[in-house]
Amino acid sequence: MESIMEKPMMDDTAGGGIGRSKSDQLAPSSKSLSRTASAETVRSTPNTTSLSRKSSFWKRSASGGAGAGGNSHGHSHIRKSRSAQLKLDLDDLVSSGAALSRASSASLGFSFTFTGFTPPPHAMSSAELHPFSDDENTMDIEAGTRRKKLATEPTLPIYLKFSEVKYRVTVKGSQREILSGISGSASPGEVLALMGPSGSGKTTLLTILGGRVAGALEGCVSYNDEPFSKSLKRRIGFVTQDDVLFSHLTVRETLTYAALLRLPRTMTTQQKEERAMDVIYELGLEKCQDTMIGGSFVRGVSGGERKRVCIGNEIIINPSLLFLDEPTSGLDSTTALRIVHLLHDIAEDGKTIITTIHQPSSRLFHKFDKLILLGKGSLLYFGKASEAMTHFQSIGCTPLIAMNPAEFLLDLANGNTNDVSVPSDLDDKVHMENQNLQNNNSKNDYKPSAQDVHEYLVDAYENRVAYQEKKKLLAPLPISDDMKATITSSKREWGTSWWQQYSILFCRGIKERRHDYLSWMRITQVIATSVILGLLWWHSDPSTPKGLQDQAGLLFFIAVFWGFFPVFTAIFTFPQERTMLNKERAVDMYKLSAYFLARMTSDLPLDLFLPAIFMVIVYFMAGLKATATHFFFSMLIVFLSIIAAQVRNFRD
Numbered sequence: 262m263e264s265i266m267e268k269p270m271m272d273d274t275a276g277g278g279i280g281r282s283k284s285d286q287l288a289p290s291s292k293s294l295s296r297t298a299s300a301e302t303v304r305s306t307p308n309t310t311s312l313s314r315k316s317s318f319w320k321r322s323a324s325g326g327a328g329a330g331g332n333s334h335g336h337s338h339i340r341k342s343r344s345a346q347l348k349l350d351l352d353d354l355v356s357s358g359a360a361l362s363r364a365s366s367a368s369l370g371f372s373f374t375f376t377g378f379t380p381p382p383h384a385m386s387s388a389e390l391h392p393f394s395d396d397e398n399t400m401d402i403e404a405g406t407r408r409k410k411l412a413t414e415p416t417l418p419i420y421l422k423f424s425e426v427k428y429r430v431t432v433k434g435s436q437r438e439i440l441s442g443i444s445g446s447a448s449p450g451e452v453l454a455l456m457g458p459s460g461s462g463k464t465t466l467l468t469i470l471g472g473r474v475a476g477a478l479e480g481c482v483s484y485n486d487e488p489f490s491k492s493l494k495r496r497i498g499f500v501t502q503d504d505v506l507f508s509h510l511t512v513r514e515t516l517t518y519a520a521l522l523r524l525p526r527t528m529t530t531q532q533k534e535e536r537a538m539d540v541i542y543e544l545g546l547e548k549c550q551d552t553m554i555g556g557s558f559v560r561g562v563s564g565g566e567r568k569r570v571c572i573g574n575e576i577i578i579n580p581s582l583l584f585l586d587e588p589t590s591g592l593d594s595t596t597a598l599r600i601v602h603l604l605h606d607i608a609e610d611g612k613t614i615i616t617t618i619h620q621p622s623s624r625l626f627h628k629f630d631k632l633i634l635l636g637k638g639s640l641l642y643f644g645k646a647s648e649a650m651t652h653f654q655s656i657g658c659t660p661l662i663a664m665n666p667a668e669f670l671l672d673l674a675n676g677n678t679n680d681v682s683v684p685s686d687l688d689d690k691v692h693m694e695n696q697n698l699q700n701n702n703s704k705n706d707y708k709p710s711a712q713d714v715h716e717y718l719v720d721a722y723e724n725r726v727a728y729q730e731k732k733k734l735l736a737p738l739p740i741s742d743d744m745k746a747t748i749t750s751s752k753r754e755w756g757t758s759w760w761q762q763y764s765i766l767f768c769r770g771i772k773e774r775r776h777d778y779l780s781w782m783r784i785t786q787v788i789a790t791s792v793i794l795g796l797l798w799w800h801s802d803p804s805t806p807k808g809l810q811d812q813a814g815l816l817f818f819i820a821v822f823w824g825f826f827p828v829f830t831a832i833f834t835f836p837q838e839r840t841m842l843n844k845e846r847a848v849d850m851y852k853l854s855a856y857f858l859a860r861m862t863s864d865l866p867l868d869l870f871l872p873a874i875f876m877v878i879v880y881f882m883a884g885l886k887a888t889a890t891h892f893f894f895s896m897l898i899v900f901l902s903i904i905a906a907q908v909r910n911f912r913d
């Protein structure tokens with residue numbers, strides 16, 4: 262990573278034609294901007310970490326949103342130009358086109374900022390065109406606070422390569438191929454997008470690349486030319502599609518506990534807490550840092566903020582490889598764009614980012630460096646995102662109306678050729694096939710089926726692009742053998758001790774459930790139930806055999822009621838706990854035992870609190886001879902039921 266140097270930006274001769282044709286087709290106004298950004302000289306600072314926080318969409322949009330000219334306006338331009346200029350030199354070593362693609366996407370992005378205004382480069386002062394020093398204090402106008410820079414230690418650059426990845430599952434005794442021979446790569450500093458229709462295999466490919474799938478897997482996935490190993494896990498962040506977060510923790514608590522649990526023991530608690538705060542500022546979450554995450558029953562942060570917390574949970578460990586499963590799904594296009602800008606900022610620190618994406622807007626589409634287009638588990642395209650349209654044009658598929666490129670590609674991947682020119686080869690093939698059936702129909706009456714289109718696209722990619730891309734995969738990596746070996750080093754200085762894990766999880770458990778158990782609604786419910794029971798058994802007289810029977814009945818009721826209550830609660834909360842266990846990778850006995858004990862002990866005080874209120878009221882109203890022994894045994898029953906419920910849970 263030290264090899265970052267000054268590098269003149271390529272002019273548009275290499276990819277310019279592509280850039281132009283794409284711009285011509287999709288966004289004529291962005292054409293000149295794309296070219297001028299490409300022509301700019303790229304300057305860079307001497308190390309990777311200093312490239313961080315160059316720009317952030319939150320900053321940019323906030324500046325633009327403020328729009329008030331003067332200083333803030335100026336700053337906005339400065340940041341824009343800076344982001345366009347600063348580039349890693351890694352692409353020089355691996356693929357010469359990545360810088361162009363990044364610059365091109367960055368410049369395209371600027372033409373769509375909130376301001377809706379992008380100054381031509383000649384309108385910027387020379388000071389604006391100079392890259393900023395790393396210790397620049399940036400102002401987050403949206404939050405009205407100074408943005409703190411995330412100071413992270415340099416990460417090991419990881420080059421991900423995968424070739425001929427096939428994955429099968431057994432469904433009702435028969436084999437089903439989910440992925441059939443997918444090849445591709447992603448380098449540090451790049452954002453690779455996996456796109457395709459629903460069910461095309463994006464998530465499956467992502468989980469395979471993230472080392473989370475074992476079993477009927479064929480092909481090769483390598484990380485710096487080494488296979489997946491356990492020690493690699495700590496260098497990987499994985500943001501799942503379903504946000505798994507504790508609903509009653511605040512944003513700050515969530516990220517602080519993640520930092521305390523996952524950062525190396527060599528860091529002090531204070532440093533870990535500071536890292537959590539840095540991530541909060543980095544993600545622009547400072548405004549909502551004390552807001553609860555929220556869930557089905559509790560109103561909390563917004564969808565975009567929630568996604569950012571999930572990303573924060575993973576970037577807090579400063580991973581080299583970051584996988585994200587549909588980080589923008591369910592978000593409006595502006596928020597989605599912010600998330601993708603954030604991914605770019607993260608990638609610019611030398612991290613490799615792979616994300617699935619469902620239906621990106623055209624602005625979003627241009628932000629990706631590389632693209633994989635999947636259709637029914639087959640590869641329809643892998644290469645620079647900026648060249649995808651050119652590839653499909655070259656095989657005869659062109660949109661007939663102005664269309665979002667992502668929509669066009671998804672239509673094709675679905676086999677839908679409405680509003681798309683049908684390639685003559687495919688047209689002829691379909692015509693020939695149908696000729697024998699209905700001789701008198703004209704050629705125009707036949708439309709290729711989805712299967713025909715799919716086969717045509719798979720063959721076209723295989724014949725025209727695949728060979729070149731596979732050759733690139735064989736190229737040696739621009740890193741030393743020592744660096745490659747680092748990836749397999751099994752030194753375990755990561756994580757915290759068992760006792761620390763237990764105490765952190767205990768505190769987190771108490772915090773997470775305090776709202777649940779100490780909520781006024783629950784307390785009122787318990788008081789109401791106990792008052793009803795107290796009235797039913799109002800001052801029952803134990804001196805007669807009938808009264809004694811009555812009291813025995815009440816004790817039986819209490820035992821059953823409080824005995825089963827924790828069992829039901831445990832049954833309903835377990836599915837959520839299980840997802841959390843998976844997410845936090847508590848898969849070995851070491852972590853699992855800490856998790857289990859912390860959960861049990863943090864639950865107990867709260868689980869016993871409500872029965873205690875209940876029993877005091879019932880005993881008093883029913884006139885039971887409430888002795889300490891009675892009370893002790895009743896609480897013991899409750900305690901044992903809770904333990905039984907928890908043990909049952911974790912045994913499952």
Ligand SMILES: Nc1ncnc2c1ncn2[C@@H]1O[C@H](COP(=O)(O)OP(=O)(O)OP(=O)(O)O)[C@@H](O)[C@H]1O
Pocket residue numbers: 430431432439457458459460461462463464465466619
């Ligand atoms: N373990 C499995 N058993 C059976 N079928 C599976 C399994 N895993 C994946 N599939 C199937 O493989 C296909 C691809 O699934 P995957 O989740 O990767 O798709 P996707 O492209 O991510 O879809 P979406 O965009 O809807 O999330 C789907 O048809 C899915 O039903």
